[in-house]
Amino acid sequence: xxxxxxxxxxxxxxxxxxxxxxxxxxxxxxxxxxxxxxxxxxxxxxxxxxxxxxxxxxxxxxxxxxxxxxxxxxxxxxxxxxxxxxxxxxxxxxxxxxxxxxxxxxxxxxxxxxxxxxxxxxxxxxxxxxxxxxxxxxxxxxxxxxxxxxxxxxxxxxxxxxxxxxxxxxxxxxxxxxxxxxxxxxxxxxxxxxxxxxxxxxxxxxxxxxxxxxxxxxxxxxxxxxxxxxxxxxxxxxxxxxxxxxxxxxxxxxxxxxxxxxxxxxxxxxxxxxxxxxxxxxx
Amino acid sequence: xxxxxxxxxxxxxxxxxxxxxxxxxxxxxxxxxxxxxxxxxxxxxxxxxxxxxxxxxxxxxxxxxxxxxxxxxxxxxxxxxxxxxxxxxxxxxxxxxxxxxxxxxxxxxxxxxxxxxxxxxxxxxxxxxxxxxxxxxxxxxxxxxxxxxxxxxxxxxxxxxxxxxxxxxxxxxxxxxxxxxxxxxxxxxxxxxxxxxxxxxxxxxxxxxxxxxxxxxxxxxxxxxxxxxxxxxxxxxxxxxxxxxxxxxxxxxxxxx
Numbered sequence: 212x213x214x215x216x217x218x219x220x221x222x223x224x225x226x227x228x229x230x231x232x233x234x235x236x237x238x239x240x241x242x243x244x245x246x247x248x249x250x251x252x253x254x255x256x257x258x259x260x261x262x263x264x265x266x267x268x269x270x271x272x273x274x275x276x277x278x279x280x281x282x283x284x285x286x287x288x289x290x291x292x293x294x295x296x297x298x299x300x301x302x303x304x305x306x307x308x309x310x311x312x313x314x315x316x317x318x319x320x321x322x323x324x325x326x327x328x329x330x331x332x333x334x335x336x337x338x339x340x341x342x343x344x345x346x347x348x349x350x351x352x353x354x355x356x357x358x359x360x361x362x363x364x365x366x367x368x369x370x371x372x373x374x375x376x377x378x379x380x381x382x383x384x385x386x387x388x389x390x391x392x393x394x395x396x397x398x399x400x401x402x403x404x405x406x407x408x409x410x411x412x413x414x415x416x417x418x419x420x421x422x423x424x425x426x427x428x429x430x431x432x433x434x435x436x437x438x439x440x441x442x443x444x445x446x447x448x449x450x451x452x453x454x455x456x457x458x459x460x461x462x463x464x465x466x467x468x469x470x471x472x473x474x475x476x477x478x479x480x481x482x483x484x485x486x487x488x489x490x491x492x493x494x
Numbered sequence: 495x496x497x498x499x500x501x502x503x504x505x506x507x508x509x510x511x512x513x514x515x516x517x518x519x520x521x522x523x524x525x526x527x528x529x530x531x532x533x534x535x536x537x538x539x540x541x542x543x544x545x546x547x548x549x550x551x552x553x554x555x556x557x558x559x560x561x562x563x564x565x566x567x568x569x570x571x572x573x574x575x576x577x578x579x580x581x582x583x584x585x586x587x588x589x590x591x592x593x594x595x596x597x598x599x600x601x602x603x604x605x606x607x608x609x610x611x612x613x614x615x616x617x618x619x620x621x622x623x624x625x626x627x628x629x630x631x632x633x634x635x636x637x638x639x640x641x642x643x644x645x646x647x648x649x650x651x652x653x654x655x656x657x658x659x660x661x662x663x664x665x666x667x668x669x670x671x672x673x674x675x676x677x678x679x680x681x682x683x684x685x686x687x688x689x690x691x692x693x694x695x696x697x698x699x700x701x702x703x704x705x706x707x708x709x710x711x712x713x714x715x716x717x718x719x720x721x722x723x724x725x726x727x728x729x730x731x732x733x734x735x736x737x738x739x740x741x742x743x744x745x746x747x748x749x750x751x
């Protein structure tokens with residue numbers, strides 16, 4: 212009976228998690244080598260050579276990486292500062308409920324909100340006009356679909372900051388960090404030393420798997436860059452969708468090259484995350 | 495100086511937590527919103543009235559999203575609970591968990607593009623069942639990872655006691671394991687519901703645009719530049735999560751800790 216349940220569970224794991232990913236990756240790999248696909252005529256390295264000769268894939272990976280790094284740096288830093296300074300009001304009461312609200316925003320809604328908030332015709336621009344900070348709509352800076360991806364970074368920050376704030380507030384509580392702070396203080400450490408030598412290193416170390424996991428999510432995000440980004444450079448997901456879904460069928464193999472490289476990149480990161488996590492299974 | 499910092503903190507929290515919701519609700523009640531007016535020329539509940547009277551197809555999308563999310567959440571929580579138990583006490587638990595991580599962390603839109611061929615071959619593309627299966631490919635691994643921390647020696651010992659005292663595995667499951675895991679089961683259900691409720695990439699690729707869930711509707715309204723209906727869809731998208739988060743925080747987390 213027990214064995215049957217185990218076999219059924221493993222079968223479901225393979226059906227719903229392992230086989231789809233392997234089958235999808237296998238198809239992408241075969242397509243990228245010209246083995247399958249309507250226009251392909253047999254094994255070739257041509258699409259991989261073309262993909263590496265074309266800078267757009269490399270630029271997309273660098274662009275997505277930089278967006279994820281900047282957004283995470285911003286959210287982790289602000290969450291650390293706010294959780295350490297305002298731990299008491301965040302621990303319980305009104306703010307402990309309030310900070311959950313941004314977590315209810317799906318990426319597409321957050322992107323829509325930031326477009327209505329930061330675009331040239333958005334709320335901030337209108338307030339700037341009414342308060343005579345600007346005198347015409349064109350004087351308002353580009354904050355969405357802009358060169359520096361400010362809109363994308365702010366939207367990712369808006370979605371990830373509450374998560375890290377809750378994480379750090381929880382860690383301070385569950386790891387009893389206040390006791391460490393008191394100990395450091397009684398040993399003569401200054402407030403600055405307590406924050407930079409004790410609190411931040413412990414919190415960063417404990418949250419590293421979550422930071423890495425969030426990096427992968429932001430790296431592969433689609434809705435936010437497609438609504439708030441420019442046509443060049445494109446994020447990895449937007450580039451993959453453009454090459455695989457749009458009109459030029461000759462682009463499809465290159466689209467699959469992008470998906471294979473992306474999957475390998477993610478695999479590498481999961482290995483690091485799992486190493487960091489040191490799985491909490493009992494032997 | 496301390497008062498200034500405190501004021502800044504209050505302002506900061508209100509701006510990031512409350513202003514977005516207020517703006518979305520205000521937009522959903524607006525009619526004309528020409529530059530440079532901060533508020534719309536006039537407010538009207540017409541979009542919301544249309545929703546309740548069925549004058550637009552948002553109601554259909556709302557009900558479809560709700561149906562898909564409920565089925566996906568129930569299925570993923572149940573299946574994930576049992577799979578995670580098998581993995582937790584398996585000799586290859588690290589390797590199996592590594593494989594379970596993959597579909598959950600891959601970009602849903604890229605995963606969908608890789609799987610689209612198989613969904614077309616199986617005649618599942620553009621169908622509600624196809625979208626649900628695609629979402630389960632993401633939700634079940636999440637559920638497995640979520641429960642991975644639950645199974646430990648203490649839980650195993652409780653189940654073993656039931657077996658030692660002559661109880662069946664079913665009895666151990668219904669009288670010990672499920673009551674122990676009840677708060678986690680509910681949280682996992684909420685999280686899987688939200689994964690499905692928020693899902694855009696998988697639904698748009700596998701659903702072929704035919705399965706119009708609320709996130710698909712938001713994107714469609716944005717393309718049509720119909721910001722008032724897009725705002726209404728956004729409000730409908732954030733209302734259940736706000737409610738679930740509140741229940742999650744006020745009831746289940748209190749019970750858990």
